[in-house]
Amino acid sequence: MQSLPLVDPDSFKGAMRAWASGVTILTSVVDEQIHGMTVSAFSSVSAVPPLVLVCANQASTTHEVIESAGVFAVNLLAHHQDALSTRFAMGDAAHRFEDVPWTPGERTGAPLLDGSLCSLECRVRNRHPEGTHTIYIGEVLSVRQGDGEPLVYFDGAYRKISG
Numbered sequence: 001m002q003s004l005p006l007v008d009p010d011s012f013k014g015a016m017r018a019w020a021s022g023v024t025i026l027t028s029v030v031d032e033q034i035h036g037m038t039v040s041a042f043s044s045v046s047a048v049p050p051l052v053l054v055c056a057n058q059a060s061t062t063h064e065v066i067e068s069a070g071v072f073a074v075n076l077l078a079h080h081q082d083a084l085s086t087r088f089a090m091g092d093a094a095h096r097f098e099d100v101p102w103t104p105g106e107r108t109g110a111p112l113l114d115g116s117l118c119s120l121e122c123r124v125r126n127r128h129p130e131g132t133h134t135i136y137i138g139e140v141l142s143v144r145q146g147d148g149e150p151l152v153y154f155d156g157a158y159r160k161i162s163g
């Protein structure tokens with residue numbers, strides 16, 4: 001295949017600012033230690049079987065926990081959970097769950113955050129390391145449905161759907 005030059009990282013990041021996405025908190029648990037981080041790289045993959053994907057930076061602690069646990073939960077955030085998203089993206093991982101109501105998922109033990117639009121428990125079916133990240137394909141083991149409006153991330157800021 002012909003070798004074509006790639007765009008530089010800044011151009012790439014600029015392009016991604018034009019992509020509006022939902023926001024999730026990806027959680028997992030290993031040896032009774034819970035962990036979670038903010039993730040926007042989430043997608044539905046298939047309904048039969050029920051599969052989703054998440055992309056986790058290989059340098060993140062959450063990646064390390066999922067590698068050991070083989071399970072994770074994805075919490076789809078509601079519009080009022082923007083502060084939670086900021087907290088779970090910051091450095092102080094030890095205090096992220098402080099005063100955050102959550103329930104251990106019945107299938108995986110991974111934290112399901114109360115007030116989320118929806119929480120999905122997953123078992124890792126496949127993992128694909130690509131660049132700095134790993135794409136995890138998760139088989140969905142349970143769904144806990146909430147309600148409300150979604151939190152949206154666009155052009156580096158949190159948005160609410162209006163109209």
Ligand SMILES: Cc1cc2nc3c(=O)[nH]c(=O)nc-3n(C[C@H](O)[C@H](O)[C@H](O)COP(=O)(O)O)c2cc1C
Nearest residue numbers: 037038039040041055056057060061062089090093
């Ligand atoms: C809106 C938003 C979306 C993010 N999406 C991702 C993502 O899809 N994958 C990822 O690995 N990190 C993502 N991050 C960054 C992580 O949340 C951040 O690096 C976190 O501190 C990692 O925590 P950990 O090392 O404790 O696991 C995102 C951050 C923000 C604010």
